[in-house]
Amino acid sequence: MNQFAKLNINQAAMILGSVARATKNGFIAYDLEGRITHFSPKLEEVTGFLELEILGKPVQDLVKIRDLSIVENPHTVESHVVMLFTKDGKHINIEARCTGVLDEDNKLNGYLMFLIIEDFKKDLNRAQSEFISTVSHELRTPITSIKGFAATLLNAKQQIDEEKKTKYIRIIKEQAERLSRLVEDLLAVSRLESRKLQLTIHPVQIRYVLENVIEVVGSKHKYSHDVSILCPESLPDVWVDSDRLEQILTNLIDNAFKYSPEAKSINIEASLQKHNDKDMLEVAITDYGIGIKAEDQRKIFTKFSRLDSPLTRVTEGTGLGLYISYSLAQLLGGDLRVESGNGKTRFLLYLSIKPLQGAELWWD
Numbered sequence: 152m153n154q155f156a157k158l159n160i161n162q163a164a165m166i167l168g169s170v171a172r173a174t175k176n177g178f179i180a181y182d183l184e185g186r187i188t189h190f191s192p193k194l195e196e197v198t199g200f201l202e203l204e205i206l207g208k209p210v211q212d213l214v215k216i217r218d219l220s221i222v223e224n225p226h227t228v229e230s231h232v233v234m235l236f237t238k239d240g241k242h243i244n245i246e247a248r249c250t251g252v253l254d255e256d257n258k259l260n261g262y263l264m265f266l267i268i269e270d271f272k273k274d275l276n277r278a279q280s281e282f283i284s285t286v287s288h289e290l291r292t293p294i295t296s297i298k299g300f301a302a303t304l305l306n307a308k309q310q311i312d313e314e315k316k317t318k319y320i321r322i323i324k325e326q327a328e329r330l331s332r333l334v335e336d337l338l339a340v341s342r343l344e345s346r347k348l349q350l351t352i353h354p355v356q357i358r359y360v361l362e363n364v365i366e367v368v369g370s371k372h373k374y375s376h377d378v379s380i381l382c383p384e385s386l387p388d389v390w391v392d393s394d395r396l397e398q399i400l401t402n403l404i405d406n407a408f409k410y411s412p413e414a415k416s417i418n419i420e421a422s423l424q425k426h427n428d429k430d431m432l433e434v435a436i437t438d439y440g441i442g443i444k445a446e447d448q449r450k451i452f453t454k455f456s457r458l459d460s461p462l463t464r465v466t467e468g469t470g471l472g473l474y475i476s477y478s479l480a481q482l483l484g485g486d487l488r489v490e491s492g493n494g495k496t497r498f499l500l501y502l503s504i505k506p507l508q509g510a511e512l513w514w515d
């Protein structure tokens with residue numbers, strides 16, 4: 152029997168109020184119809200919504216979820232990264248512990264999400280100051296080399312042979328491309344957060360997109376990886392915005408190259424799988440590189456997070472790619488997960504094989 156069964160409803164509500172005041176974190180509870188029944192005041196400062204204006208509203212107004220049931224077994228606790236909408240029209244990804252709310256007979260009564268805002272706020276402050284130095288560094292490196300090589304070409308035109316000239320011009324071009332990638336990432340984040348992103352959803356053959364992305368990403372890297380792709384002809388089309396899908400896959404495959412310089416292979420496998428009770432197309436991208444520790448696996452989907460390692464320090468990046476990819480996967484009605492251990496890292500991208508409907512089209 153549930154220990155709260157011995158308390159009357161007022162006592163239980165008082166205890167809940169005290170817990171809400173005492174914890175540095177926040178929680179949301181909703182009933183089986185998806186109406187918000189509890190919204191702890193700590194969430195007011197994170198979302199900008201007041202408790203009074205959000206109680207009774209559909210939970211989908213506050214959190215991006217596809218199904219009301221957020222845990223497979225309501226008696227257990229599952230950790231997820233959830234997308235929380237804020238009053239000013241933006242969204243934030245935050246770590247949540249999700250579980251069922253049970254009544255005195257142990258019957259399911261609703262769901263609860265316990266949101267780890269303490270870590271989120273710490274990470275946000277740290278990430279924001281790190282972001283300025285990361286972006287400045289990322290901007291300064293290509294600008295320095297563009298300026299340097301352009302000056303050399305201008306000042307010492309006569310003394311430089313044709314071969315060197317071509318080399319310098321190539322470097323200037325590559326560095327300009329690097330700058331434009333950074334600006335594109337920053338713009339993508341800004342569009343995502345201001346909800347100005349336009350999606351054109353249509354059926355797309357996954358194999359075709361994968362082959363294109365592998366070719367483009369592979370040609371950019373100096374390491375020689377064997378990229379294997381297993382993608383049966385019989386797989387159904389995915390319903391996506393093809394540019395956004397390309398953006399997600401480019402980031403995941405690029406990371407597989409970047410974070411496994413010593414390894415030889417990258418495996419990409421597409422298959423039909425059940426995910427959150429739905430038939431979805433799963434694209435699994437596996438590398439055998441530096442790996443991601445269990446405690447860092449949720450962090451990497453948040454904005455500007457780069458894990459500290461000797462390799463990351465010398466690898467180009469802003470920590471925006473996975474944040475963008477995760478957010479886009481959600482917008483496309485899909486999901487993005489990571490598994491890492493025993494020398495291999497696998498990103499699992501889930502995509503819809505049916506046109507999106509109703510709540511899935513929250514972006515409109």
Ligand code: ADP
Binds near residue numbers: 442456472474
């Ligand atoms: P970045 O621009 O730094 O690559 P991402 O958002 O794509 O940004 O990734 C965030 C961080 O996650 C990376 O800086 C890296 O520390 C880690 N990471 C991403 N993909 C992998 C991978 N395949 N293997 C190991 N670490 C990874």
